[in-house]
Amino acid sequence: MSSSGILNRKVLVLNQSYEPLMVINAKRAIILVIKDKVEMLEKYAESIRSVKTKFDLPSVVKLNFYVHLKYKDIVLNRNNLLKRDNQECQYCGETKKPLTIDHVIPRNKGGQDTWENLVAACAKCNTKKGDFLLKNINMKLLKKPRKPSKIFHLQSYVNKNQDNWKRYLFMEG
Ligand SMILES: [Zn+2]
Incomplete structure (x- = not known):
C-alpha cells in the first residue's frame, strides 16, 4: 500500500x-x-x-x-441509506447491485423523504411495488426502517x- x-x-x-x-x-x-x-x-x-x-x-x-x-444527525442520502440497510433489498434480501431506493409510502400518496419511509430495494421489487401501498400488494419489509444511531x-x-x-x-x- x-x-x-x-x-x-x-x-x-x-x-x-x-x-x-x-x-x-x-x-x-x-x-x-x-x-x-x-x-x-x-x-x-x-x-x-x-x-x-x-x-x-x-x-x-x-x-x-x-x-x-x-449530536449531529447522520445525513440522509443514498449512500447512508444503503449502509443502514446493509446493502440488502428490504423486501427480498437481494444484495445484487445496483440497488434502488424505494419510497415505502409512494410520493404520490404523500410519502416523504425520511429515514422511516426510504429503504433499499432491488430493481425487481421496486418495479413490482410501483406506486402501491404494501398492504395492497402483499409485500412486506424485512425490518422497520429507522433513523440510524x-x-x-x-x-x-x-x-x-x-x-x-x-x-x-x-x-x-
Ligand atoms: Zn428485492
Whole structure:
C-alpha cells in the first residue's frame, strides 16, 4: 500500500470517557498524537516511515480531554441509506447491485423523504411495488426502517482491518 493510502486509513476517535465520537483519517490522527491531544489505544500493523523516524499507524485514539459534542444527525442520502440497510433489498434480501431506493409510502400518496419511509430495494421489487401501498400488494419489509444511531453509523466503517475497533463499538459478544 502506498503511504498516501496508509494516511487515509480510518481512525476511530473516542472521547476521554471512551464514548465513540467519529472517524477521521490517519493523517489527522497522527497530527493529534504528535500534538499530544490524543492517546493511541490501538494501532494498525503497518507503520509510517520517514527518513529519520518511524511512526505507529493509529487505529483507535482517545482524546486527552472531554468534548461536549452536540449530536449531529447522520445525513440522509443514498449512500447512508444503503449502509443502514446493509446493502440488502428490504423486501427480498437481494444484495445484487445496483440497488434502488424505494419510497415505502409512494410520493404520490404523500410519502416523504425520511429515514422511516426510504429503504433499499432491488430493481425487481421496486418495479413490482410501483406506486402501491404494501398492504395492497402483499409485500412486506424485512425490518422497520429507522433513523440510524451514531454507533450504528460508526460500526458500518468496520471491516477486516478494524477488528480492534469492535470492543469500543459494542460489537463483541
Ligand atoms: Zn428485492
